[in-house]
Amino acid sequence: MNITKYAAPVVFYPLAGKLIPWFAWATGITLTIGLIMGLFIAPTDYQQGESYRIMFIHVPSAWMSMLVYVVMATAGAVALAWKTRLSEMLATACAPIGASFTLIALITGAIWGKPMWGAYWVWDARLTSELVLLFLYLGFMALQASIDDPRRAARAAAILALVGVINIPIIHFSVEWWNTLHQPASVSKISAPSIHPSMLWPLLINAVGFHLFFATTVLMRMRTEVLIRERHKSWIADIVGVKP
């Protein structure tokens, strides 16, 4: 079986259409189980009370925000190396989703921070690097939006994503170091080094749910991207039911 045949938009489009409902249902089921376990069944934290439960949204979003950037940069690298259209579309589709995950992580972090640290925004190392990550996503989308030719836009943005992916560990490390120099560790999020299984399981189930959600939305966005880019091709006209 030749797997590269799925890289052709004409093969990918109907395949993605078949996959989306499966991913969507899996997302719905996993997130329902994970959220019920996290919000109702998991025990109350002895230190943070009920407010720790926002973790079940916050932590998976933060994980996804970084994973999506890596997926985006990898797709960009593949697009640069082999000039494949589908990986260009994947990178394009990743950016808004990743930016949303980053934004969700930042907002839930701020809501969590208010009762824990007494302020919505603290220049905590992780929050700060999430903020820089959001800026990187915004730059990626701004660059892509300002170039009219979609193929040139995708390749320019791919270079930016690659530069960003080299920089993210450096930014993260530098911010962490900056923070420890300027602020003594007066606040720590979770003082216990390990997390109890009754809290870990809903977290992991939610993380799986977030991955499935990402797969669903990225396939949907890629299908739209295929329609936009290949709109002059005859097979699109056949699908949409319009004569070219």
Next chain:
Amino acid sequence: MDKAEQKTGLFSVATALFVRDIRLAARRSTDVFNPLVFFVIVVSLFPLGVGPEPNQLQLMAPGVIWVAALLATMISLDRLFSHDFETGSLEQIVLAPQPLTLIIFAKIAAHWTLTGLPLVILMPLVAMQMNMTTDMIYISFLTLIIGTPILSLIGAIGAALTIGLRGGGVLVSLLVLPLYTPVLIFGAGAISASAQGFSPDAHLSLLGAFLALSLTFAPLAAAAAVRVSLD
């Protein structure tokens, strides 16, 4: 390959381009001076905004000087490729048989000589405005001389990606400023550390490591970006 091509070796091409960029800038000298004036004005605005209290100014000085240096470099990035693009010489440069990475590197070196180096020289002036001690000025000098080349190198990637785009100036800042954060942290951190009596060596070493990394990869990325932009 004809004889004319054989004569132009890698080093002579790079030198020729470097000299050309410097000479072009010398003939349009306001382009060179504007970012420097901008640097001085930005630093001078801070005491007006936060008050002239000397200790407070000294505390803020490392960050203020570094942020002003980032912004001044950023507004000068437009000069790197846009003029060559408008006159069409950038396309000729890309067509040259020599590796584009090397040529871009020469252009970045010229950009630093015209922007980064004058900033380093000008810095003691604004540092005195911010009530910095002589020791702090010395460390600032070290951080800027290691750090400003990084600003030119990373900035070149952003400038190359936005060649010929509308609203290029604001876009460059969106692309480049997040990537500048480590330079700002290590640069300003070194000065603050030495002002508090700690050794700035760790910050300086990390800044140097970042310089080595960007010297290796930034010209490559910028050259790839120039090719994409000229497609």
